[in-house]
Amino acid sequence: MVLRSRADDDRLVTQVAGICARAQEPLVLLERVAAAVRRHVPYDVAGWLLVDPDTLLINGVYEEDVPRQAQLGLIELELGSHGDDLNKFVDLGRAKVPAAALSATTGGHLERCLRWTRIYDPEGFGDELRTVFRTGAVMWGHACLTRLAEEPWFSRREVDVVARLSPHVAHGIRTGLLLNEEWSEEAHRDDGPGLVVLDDDGGVESATPDALERLGPVEDGRLDGSVVVHEVAAQARALAERCVSGPPAVARARAVTGEWLLVRGTRLAGPAGRTAVLVEPARRSDVAPLLLHLHELTAREREVTQLLLTGMSTADIAQQLWITSETLRGHVKAIFAKLGVGSRVELVARLSHEPRVRSARGS
Structure with a gap:
C-alpha cells in the first residue's frame, strides 16, 4: 500500500x-x-x-x-x-x-x-x-x-x-x-431557506422574498453591503476553485428581525461565474457552540456541556474526563450560571436540536 x-x-x-x-x-x-x-x-x-x-x-x-x-x-x-x-x-x-x-x-x-x-x-x-x-x-x-x-x-x-x-x-x-427544493411561491415554506445569487463582482442578481425579509431589502443597500453574504460567497468561490483550504462556506448571523440564521455559500454550475447564498433559520444546535463562546465558557466547560447534552450520567462524565464528582459539580454549576439555566432539562432546551413542526393550514 x-x-x-x-x-x-x-x-x-x-x-x-x-x-x-x-x-x-x-x-x-x-x-x-x-x-x-x-x-x-x-x-x-x-x-x-x-x-x-x-x-x-x-x-x-x-x-x-x-x-x-x-x-x-x-x-x-x-x-x-x-x-x-x-x-x-x-x-x-x-x-x-x-x-x-x-x-x-x-x-x-x-x-x-x-x-x-x-x-x-x-x-x-x-x-x-x-x-x-x-x-x-x-x-x-x-x-x-x-x-x-x-x-x-x-x-x-x-x-x-x-x-x-x-x-x-x-x-x-x-x-x-x-x-433541489422547489422555489415556487406555492412550494416555498414560510420557515424555509431564502436564496441570494451573486455574480463574481459581488452584485446581487436575484433574491427570494425570504432572503430580503431576513437580510434587508436590496433597494436600501443593506443586502448589497451585507458582510456575511459576501464573506460566505467569497469562501465558496475560493473553495470551489481550490484557492484555499479551510472550513466550509457557512456562517451564523443575526437577521434584521433578531432570529439566528445559517448563511451557506455554494458555487453554481455553468459558464457564468455565480454563487448562491442560502439563508435559513438556525437550529438551536447550530447556534449552541457560538452561545458557549459568547457566554465565555472555558474549554473544559464546553466539553462538559457537550457531554451533558448527550444524556450521559454525571458519574460517567466524571469517569470519562478523569475528574472527581466534586470537580464536575463545580463545572456544572458554572455552566448553569453562565447560560442562565437551572437544570439539565433547561440546558437541553436552550442548546439542543428541536424538531421542526408544521401545522395544517387553518389549525
Missing part, C-alpha cells in the same frame, strides 16, 4: 472541500467524494449514505460493490436492539471525532464486534472505517469503508484525514438538498 504524506492529506481535504463547495445533487456529490477518497484511502467496498437528520433513517445510497446480503445485514444490526455493537453511526454522531476504525476500537480484536463476526468475517472482509457527516449535532449522512481480510488495517492517519472531511461533506449535502 502506498504511503501518503501529510501534504497528501491536506491536498485531499482541499480537493473534497472544492467538490463540496459546488452545487450538485447529494448522491452525485457522494460519488465524487468517494472517488477522491478511494485514491487516497484505499478500500474494497463501501456504502455512502444520506440520512434523514430527524430520524437518522437512510434515504439515499451510493454503494460500491457491497454484497446485497451484507448490506441488508448491516442495516438490521444498525437499527436493531444490539446496543453492544461498536462504532454505531448514532454513537459516532455524538463522538468528539466523527470517524473511527474497527481495528482501533477493538484493540486489534475484530471478533469483539458483532457485525464483524456475523457479516464481515464470513464475507472475507477485515477492517472497517466509519464516518458521519454532521454539522453541529445534526447528521446528514455517513459512510462505511471496508477492506478485504488480507489488506492492512486502516491507520490512525487515514482515520484522521477522513474525519477532517466531515463538515465539508455535510455542508455539501445540506446545500444540495436546499437547492
Whole structure:
C-alpha cells in the first residue's frame, strides 16, 4: 500500500472541500467524494449514505460493490436492539471525532464486534472505517469503508484525514438538498431557506422574498453591503476553485428581525461565474457552540456541556474526563450560571436540536 504524506492529506481535504463547495445533487456529490477518497484511502467496498437528520433513517445510497446480503445485514444490526455493537453511526454522531476504525476500537480484536463476526468475517472482509457527516449535532449522512481480510488495517492517519472531511461533506449535502427544493411561491415554506445569487463582482442578481425579509431589502443597500453574504460567497468561490483550504462556506448571523440564521455559500454550475447564498433559520444546535463562546465558557466547560447534552450520567462524565464528582459539580454549576439555566432539562432546551413542526393550514 502506498504511503501518503501529510501534504497528501491536506491536498485531499482541499480537493473534497472544492467538490463540496459546488452545487450538485447529494448522491452525485457522494460519488465524487468517494472517488477522491478511494485514491487516497484505499478500500474494497463501501456504502455512502444520506440520512434523514430527524430520524437518522437512510434515504439515499451510493454503494460500491457491497454484497446485497451484507448490506441488508448491516442495516438490521444498525437499527436493531444490539446496543453492544461498536462504532454505531448514532454513537459516532455524538463522538468528539466523527470517524473511527474497527481495528482501533477493538484493540486489534475484530471478533469483539458483532457485525464483524456475523457479516464481515464470513464475507472475507477485515477492517472497517466509519464516518458521519454532521454539522453541529445534526447528521446528514455517513459512510462505511471496508477492506478485504488480507489488506492492512486502516491507520490512525487515514482515520484522521477522513474525519477532517466531515463538515465539508455535510455542508455539501445540506446545500444540495436546499437547492433541489422547489422555489415556487406555492412550494416555498414560510420557515424555509431564502436564496441570494451573486455574480463574481459581488452584485446581487436575484433574491427570494425570504432572503430580503431576513437580510434587508436590496433597494436600501443593506443586502448589497451585507458582510456575511459576501464573506460566505467569497469562501465558496475560493473553495470551489481550490484557492484555499479551510472550513466550509457557512456562517451564523443575526437577521434584521433578531432570529439566528445559517448563511451557506455554494458555487453554481455553468459558464457564468455565480454563487448562491442560502439563508435559513438556525437550529438551536447550530447556534449552541457560538452561545458557549459568547457566554465565555472555558474549554473544559464546553466539553462538559457537550457531554451533558448527550444524556450521559454525571458519574460517567466524571469517569470519562478523569475528574472527581466534586470537580464536575463545580463545572456544572458554572455552566448553569453562565447560560442562565437551572437544570439539565433547561440546558437541553436552550442548546439542543428541536424538531421542526408544521401545522395544517387553518389549525
